[in-house]
Amino acid sequence: MTRVLLLGGTGDALRIARELRPGDVYSLAGLGKVPDDLPCAVRVGGFGGSEGMARYIEHEGIGLVIDATHPYAAQISANAAQASCSTRVPCWALRRPAWQPQAGDDWRVVNDWSELTDALAPFRRPLFTLGREPLAHLDEIPAHQFWFVRCLDSHPDTTRARILAARGPFTLEGERALFALQGFDVVVSKNSGGSATEAKLEVARDRHLPVVLLRRPQLPAVDREFERVADLLQALHLSD
Incomplete structure (x- = not known):
């Protein structure tokens, strides 16, 4: 065999x-x-x-x-x-397969971290779902922003960021509750595809929030x- x-x-x-x-x-x-x-x-x-x-x-x-x-x-x-x-x-x-935009989506595709931070400049409360990468940039948070970083790793919160240690799959109900509680104004994500983490895109669509996507x-x-x-x-x- x-x-x-x-x-x-x-x-x-x-x-x-x-x-x-x-x-x-x-x-x-x-x-x-x-x-x-x-x-x-x-x-x-x-x-x-x-x-x-x-x-x-x-x-x-x-x-x-x-x-x-x-x-x-x-x-x-x-x-x-x-x-x-x-x-x-x-x-x-x-x-x-990658996720595909649907009616009502406001997707903004970027190529790297530099383009990503430029795209986030107008926002105040981003939800990062990129994995660990944002943890290396916690000392670069602009004065007008407070970050929420969801990743597998436990990491202490800072005065400018909250680290949400969690593992998917994430339910639509759970994502709706999280978005309502924290008041995110933009979502940052990889275009990972699959159903395990797709619920955040539906919630962003329902709440008319932009999604900044790192290009595959x-x-x-x-x-x-x-x-x-x-x-x-x-x-x-x-x-x-």
Whole structure:
């Protein structure tokens, strides 16, 4: 049987990991909770770039790499594609479709942190849902702003920011209550796709709030791409 290396850290990846076998490997960066109830092996930590991943693939006898990382984990995806090429081991990728704007949306797409802060200049109470990145900029908060940063990491609040440690999925009712309580006037997000964190967009639409979106990175070409976990699992089972 083909030994699988699954690169994960997302809810979609966890669904795939639950269908793997004892000889397969689920690899995590180690930033969140490490599952202990999977049928496959779990490794935590980096590989040392594409060359390190290639060495791991060869040493462990990996026959298939599955990239089910976050759509913004561009470097990991690039390393997987390069390691796959150098070892001639196939690489499949789960490419979650991006969210698409709907009637009533006010989306403002930016390319980087500099453009993002420029886009936020008119606002006072932004909700950041970018992960940990805003934590590195808490000393740069403009005098007229108070930030709310939602991420996985616990972090002390400051006089100018509140850190909301939380993990999705988030419900529509919960998001409505949070927005009403905190009075956000803009939402900052990655265009992650999927349903786990989409409720904030519906609430922003209902409240006529703008959404500043960080543009998705360009991901490398791989042997096969899938938009749905079910399709990838079917292909995986058929390939055994």
